[in-house]
Amino acid sequence: xxxxxxxxxxxxxxxxxxxxxxFLPMGAFATENNPNEGNTNTLxxxxxxxxxxxxxxxxxxxxxxxxxxxAGPVIKPDKIQGHFDVTSxxxxxxYFVFSDSECTNYAIGRQGSSNRFNLNxxxxxxxFKVYVLRPNIIEKSVGLEFNVTAPGxxxxxxxTGIAIADLSTSITPKGVIADSTRRAPIxxxxxxxxxxxxxxxxxxxxxxxPDKLVKAKEGAYxxxxxxxxxxxxxxxxxxxxFAAKLGTVTAFNDNTSVDSAKSHLDSIKTSISKLGxxxxxxxxxxxxxxxxxxRSSSKPKYVIFLTDGHPDTDAKSGNNxxxxxxxxxxxxxxxxxxxREIKERKCGWLGFNCRWVTKTVDDWxxxxxxxxxxxxxVAVKIEDKAGNNAVFTHNNETYLYxxxxxxxxxxxxxxxxxxLAENGIKLLSIGFGSKNxxxxxxxxxxxxxxxxxxxxxxxxxxxxxxxxxxxxxxxQALRNIKVKINIKDSSFPGNVTIGENxxxxxxxxxxAIVNFSDIQYEIxxxxxxxxxxxxxxxxxxxxxxxxxxxxxSYTDLSNTAxxxxxxxxxxxxxxxxxxxxxFKDPMYEIDVYQDELSIDLTNEIIPVPEDAExxxxxxxxxxxxxxxxxxxxxxxxxxxxxxxxxxxEITVTGVEDSTLTATVEVKVNLKSLRxxxxxxxxxxxxNMYNELIITPSGFKLPSDAIEWSTTGTVFTADGGVINQxxxxxxxxxxxxxxxxxxxxxxxxxxxxxxxxxxxxxxxTNPGHTTNNEW
Numbered sequence: 055x056x057x058x059x060x061x062x063x064x065x066x067x068x069x070x071x072x073x074x075x076x077f078l079p080m081g082a083f084a085t086e087n088n089p090n091e092g093n094t095n096t097l098x099x100x101x102x103x104x105x106x107x108x109x110x111x112x113x114x115x116x117x118x119x120x121x122x123x124x125a126g127p128v129i130k131p132d133k134i135q136g137h138f139d140v141t142s143x144x145x146x147x148x149y150f151v152f153s154d155s156e157c158t159n160y161a162i163g164r165q166g167s168s169n170r171f172n173l174n175x176x177x178x179x180x181x182f183k184v185y186v187l188r189p190n191i192i193e194k195s196v197g198l199e200f201n202v203t204a205p206g207x208x209x210x211x212x213x214t215g216i217a218i219a220d221l222s223t224s225i226t227p228k229g230v231i232a233d234s235t236r237r238a239p240i241x242x243x244x245x246x247x248x249x250x251x252x253x254x255x256x257x258x259x260x261x262x263x264p265d266k267l268v269k270a271k272e273g274a275y276x277x278x279x280x281x282x283x284x285x286x287x288x289x290x291x292x293x294x295x296f297a298a299k300l301g302t303v304t305a306f307n308d309n310t311s312v313d314s315a316k317s318h319l320d321s322i323k324t325s326i327s328k329l330g331x332x333x334x335x336x337x338x339x340x341x342x343x344x345x346x347x348x349r350s351s352s353k354p355k356y357v358i359f360l361t362d363g364h365p366d367t368d369a370k371s372g373n374n375x376x377x378x379x380x381x382x383x384x385x386x387x388x389x390x391x392x393x394r395e396i397k398e399r400k401c402g403w404l405g406f407n408c409r410w411v412t413k414t415v416d417d418w419x420x421x422x423x424x425x426x427x428x429x430x431x432v433a434v435k436i437e438d439k440a441g442n443n444a445v446f447t448h449n450n451e452t453y454l455y456x457x458x459x460x461x462x463x464x465x466x467x468x469x470x471x472x473x474l475a476e477n478g479i480k481l482l483s484i485g486f487g488s489k490n491x492x493x494x495x496x497x498x499x500x501x502x503x504x505x506x507x508x509x510x511x512x513x514x515x516x517x518x519x520x521x522x523x524x525x526x527x528x529x530q531a532l533r534n535i536k537v538k539i540n541i542k543d544s545s546f547p548g549n550v551t552i553g554e555n556x557x558x559x560x561x562x563x564x565x566a567i568v569n570f571s572d573i574q575y576e577i578x579x580x581x582x583x584x585x586x587x588x589x590x591x592x593x594x595x596x597x598x599x600x601x602x603x604x605x606x607s608y609t610d611l612s613n614t615a616x617x618x619x620x621x622x623x624x625x626x627x628x629x630x631x632x633x634x635x636x637f638k639d640p641m642y643e644i645d646v647y648q649d650e651l652s653i654d655l656t657n658e659i660i661p662v663p664e665d666a667e668x669x670x671x672x673x674x675x676x677x678x679x680x681x682x683x684x685x686x687x688x689x690x691x692x693x694x695x696x697x698x699x700x701x702x703e704i705t706v707t708g709v710e711d712s713t714l715t716a717t718v719e720v721k722v723n724l725k726s727l728r729x730x731x732x733x734x735x736x737x738x739x740x741n742m743y744n745e746l747i748i749t750p751s752g753f754k755l756p757s758d759a760i761e762w763s764t765t766g767t768v769f770t771a772d773g774g775v776i777n778q779x780x781x782x783x784x785x786x787x788x789x790x791x792x793x794x795x796x797x798x799x800x801x802x803x804x805x806x807x808x809x810x811x812x813x814x815x816x817x818t819n820p821g822h823t824t825n826n827e828w
Contacts, residue, residue, distance in 0.1 A: 196229035196575065197616070198532060200606040202539070203586075204623045210596060215422040217593040217627045218553060223537045223568055224586040225606065231575045236528050238613035239288025240354045241306065242281065243344045244322065246274060247361040247486070249297045252331040256362070256491040267331050269513040270360060270486055273520035277358065278323050280524035282316045289315045292347050293322045296340035297333030303343065337365035337463065341470035341481070349477040354533040354572075354609060357479060358523055362486040364493045365463035379431040380469050382446060382455070383476075384558045385424035385551035385592075389445070389452040392417050397640050401800060408800055410639075420454050423594045424551035427453060428563065434465050464496065471500040475569055476560040478534050482523050483508035486516060503557065505535065505569025526574060533609045535570035537620075538562075540603035541591060548595025548627070555589040566591065575611075593627045600624045633669075634662035635706070637718040642704075644684060644696045644722045646750060647803050656692030659706060659716065672708050679703040682754045684720050696722040698754030699797045723799045725749040726807075727760075727791055733810035734776075742789055743774035746807060759797050763790045769813050776811060784815035 201224050208219040252270065255263040281291065288310045295301030304325050307318035341357070348355040393414050401408040429448040434455055437445050444456040444465035456465055474481050481504040485492035494510050501508040511519045541550040542564035552558060552566045559565040568589050573581050593599065604620035638658050644650050655676075661668045676686035678694075680702035687693045694704060701721045708714035726749040734740060743760065762771045766787035769778045774791065778784075792806035 196231060196532070196611060197227075198535065198573070198606060198608055198618065199226045199228060200224065200537060200618065200620060201226075202537065202604055202620055202623060204601075204625050206624070207626045207628060208593065209628050210593070215594065218590050219593065219625050219627075220588060220590050222586040222588045224583065225535065225537075225570055225573070226583045227532070227573050227575075227581040230580055231530050231577055231611070234530055234575070234577050236284055236286060236530055237611065238354060238533070238609065239286055239290075239310070240356060240527065241290045241292075241348055241351045242356045242358065242527065243292045243294060243347055244274060244277070244326075245294045245296060245340045245344060245357060245359045245361075246270070246326060246329060247297070247335060247363065248295045248301060248329050248331050248333070249335045249361075249363055249366075250332050251335075251363050251491075252486075257488055266362075266486075266513060267329075269516050270362075271326050271329070273484075273516040274326050274360070275323055276517045277520040277524035278319050280521055280528060282319050284528040285312050285315045285319075287312055288353065290351075290353075291315065291319055291322060293325055294340050294343050294347075295325075295329050296336055296343075297331075298336050299333070300336075300339050300343055301329070306347065334366045335361060335363040337361070338466035338470045341467065341474060345470065345473045345477060345479065348479050349473075353613070355477070355479040356527055357474065357481045358520075359481055359483045360486060360520075361483070361497070362492060364496075365461075365467045379433050380466070381430045382432055382434075382448075382469065383428045383560060383563060384472075385426050386453040386455065387420045387423075388425050389418065389454070390421045392419070401802070423549065424592060425453070426549075426551070426563070434462065434469065436462055436465070467496075467500065471503050472557060475504040475557045476567070478536065478569075480504050480506040480572070482506050482527075484516070484519055484523065485510040487512065502555075503569070505571050507571065526572075529572075529574040529576075530611055531572040531574045532611070533572045534615075535573065535606070535608040537568045537570070537587075538565045538605050538607060539601055540564050541566050541601075543599075543601070543603065546599050547597030548593055550599065551592045551594075553590030553592050555587065556591075591625075593625075596627045596629045598624060598626050633666040633714065635659050635668060635708075635714050635716045636662050637716055639718070641719045641721065642694075643799050644694065644720065645799055646696055646725045646753075647723050647799065647805065649725070651750070652687075652693055652695045653720070654693045655704065655706070655718070655720075658692075658718075668714070669708075669711065672710055672714070675707050675709050677705050677707075678720075679705070684722050694720055696750075696753075698722065698756075699724050699759050699793070700756055721799065723797060723803065724753065724755075724759075724793050724805050727793065727805055728807045729791075729809040731809060733812070735812045736814050737776045737811045738769065738778040738813045740776045741774055742771060742776060742791065742809075742811075745809075746791060756797075759794055760791050761794050763792070764788065764811075769811070771811075776813065778813045781816050784813050786810060786812040 202221060203223070204221045205219050208217040210217045247270075251260075252267045253262065253264050255261045255266065281289070289312075290306040290310060292306045293304035295303075302325070304322050307314055309315075341359070344357045344359075348357070393416055395412050395414055397410045398413045399408055400411045427448055429446065432446045432448055434444050434446050436442055437452075443454055443458065444462070445452050446455050447453070456468060471481060481501045483497040483501045483506075485494045485497050485508060489495075489510060492510065494508065497508045509519050509523070538559065541552070556566045556568050559567050566589075568587050570587065571584065573584070575581055600622060601624070602622040604622060606618045606620060608616055610616050636659075637655070638660055642653055642655065642658070644653050656674075659668070659674075673690065674692065675689055676692055676694075677689070678685040680700060682698045683700040683702040684694050684696050684698075684704070685702075686704070687695055692706065699722055701719055703717050704720050705715065705717045728747050728749075729742070730745050730747060734742075734745070742762075746760075748755065760774065762774055764771045764787045766785060767779065768783060768785035768787055769776050771777070771789050776789070787810075788808055789811050790806055790808045793803070795801065798805065
């Protein structure tokens with residue numbers, strides 16, 4: 055009996071042990087007093103075992119250059135717990151990885167004063183080992199992956215004639231770094247606003263505020279000190295002060311040694327300290343100068359742009375004196391002429407034999423298709439073409455640069471920012487003041503175009519913003535990140551052009567570019583992926599578009615250009631084949647003059663395109679834009695009855711499918727007019743409109759439907775009211791009320807009324823009577 059109990063006890067213990075080994079969760083690794091710990095989730099087990107030197111296992115406690123502290127882990131059959139400390143005599147940074155033999159769980163720690171690994175009930179899949187890694191090994195895993203997501207199908211809009219496809223692209227950082235020191239040389243241009251508002255409190259009625267400029271300078275000094283503390287061989291810096299015109303530019307340092315670069319930064323600081331404030335705010339001039347300094351550089355390129363105002367140089371529409379001619383490349387809409395046919399009613403002599411004829415008319419408008427342009431030395435100007443728009447002329451054709459833009463200063467600022475984007479120059483904007491003072495939304499647009507961002511601050515935090523921006527630039531980072539897509543493939547059935555949030559590559563015009571911000575790395579941590587960027591492409595022809603040339607380019611931590619090929623994708627562009635409706639004729643008439651008292655439009659509905667079919671058993675809803683002219687007998691009836699004189703729009707819409715809708719004009723005339731009396735005596739002041747008998751009875755007339763005329767010089771009848779010209783002169787005249795020409799369906803229609811009107815004089819001569827005046 056006792057033996058059976060012992061066997062049972064051992065069996066239960068064994069089952070419990072198996073349960074613990076299978077179901078006990080993996081414990082967490084941590085390093086005490088180590089702020090730089092992180093999970094190297096991009097390192098595979100093979101990479102750990104092949105790239106690391108083994109320095110410790112459950113048997114060996116020591117190697118030549120690494121010591122495991124005496125307080126080692128406690129290894130049990132089912133788990134490992136406790137901790138161990140690692141120190142090294144190696145001069146330089148090392149990483150230590152503690153892992154089981156299957157690499158199912160591991161932790162990473164950086165060499166420091168204390169590298170303690172806490173082991174909290176780790177399931178024992180042993181043997182556990184510690185590996186050591188030098189920085190150049192761990193950084194082999196640093197890089198980017200990317201993806202482009204496109205819609206499978208896009209449809210050509212039947213009104214614009216183009217299809218717009220919205221795509222998105224995302225990038226994913228991988229790897230961790232062991233050294234946070236920036237090693238890649240950079241080029242940085244400081245742009246400093248010296249306009250008059252830099253010494254004014256714009257939120258307090260432009261009150262003098264000299265401290266504002268002082269605080270801006272202090273912010274710039276902070277950035278300069280940050281760059282001095284992080285300067286590497288090859289760094290170059292420049293300064294562009296600007297107002298309405300550029301100030302004295304401090305060019306790049308020719309000597310790129312660390313000491314020379316630091317000395318040059320001191321010179322820039324001295325130049326900033328001497329700046330005053332006066333004049334306008336010429337964004338274009340400053341940004342264009344920065345592009346001139348930076349565009350030929352192969353290094354990562356940055357502009358730190360401080361401004362406290364809107365772009366403003368007093369350049370007005372039609373006056374380009376403040377602006378030079380510019381080079382513009384990209385895809386743009388063109389001002390073009392198209393012809394269309396309209397139906398017009400023509401009548402013969404005396405208004406008889408009327409018929410509908412087709413007439414061709416010309417329309418000028420912005421094209422639905424975008425055209426590729428590579429223009430040199432052109433001027434942007436504001437013109438009233440279908441609204442105030444920024445336009446330019448190239449080869450005698452007018453192109454739309456930016457829609458609904460009435461300020462030339464804004465247009466040229468966009469030109470300059472686009473050039474920065476095309477040349478891979480990051481524009482980090484700092485708005486100094488309130489959001490409205492600076493037009494921060496516009497600054498953000500300009501920066502985002504280059505793959506960078508804008509920040510807004512006042513006197514209290516401007517130094518912190520400058521410091522943060524400069525620290526961001528000085529971090530270890532993957533730079534010049536851009537997704538490139540070939541949109542000019544010869545296999546495409548039509549033209550593909552750049553839409554929103556992308557730019558053309560000036561060196562490879564067949565590519566559309568989407569710029570990303572730099573990806574900054576911290577020691578031991580893989581950066582979070584930035585949000586996806588949405589951009590659009592436009593298509594003018596149906597067919598299948600296979601995008602096979604898709605790639606990501608960036609500059610790695612060692613300043614080496616990298617290119618990754620992406621997956622091809624396809625977008626199918628279809629014509630808009632959905633069923634629409636229209637009316638057979640462009641306009642209908644209810645000829646009340648010829649005794650028509652209704653018109654039935656039910657059978658006038660036709661499908662669009664003609665070979666399409668309107669769904670059976672559909673219910674129509676009918677409405678009128680002017681129910682005092684004509685309206686349906688009820689909402690579900692296409693029978694339209696006249697209510698008054700004029701023109702209305704009749705709309706029919708499918709109840710079951712509201713996309714089926716069409717609108718047509720219906721015009722209504724008048725049967726007849728006559729006055730209640732054949733003559734009126736002592737009529738001064740009478741409103742003759744109230745004396746009219748309108749047929750059909752109760753018909754409503756617009757205020758301008760009746761044209762009034764009189765004979766003689768005794769009175770007038772403006773608006774139908776009899777007004778005696780001279781109270782001492784009486785007499786008579788004929789008053790005529792006639793339906794205005796524009797309300798007739800046919801010029802020959804006789805819709806008028808006449809009556810004889812008499813007015814008396816107020817003479818007091820003896821023997822004078824009214825009859826004597828006739």
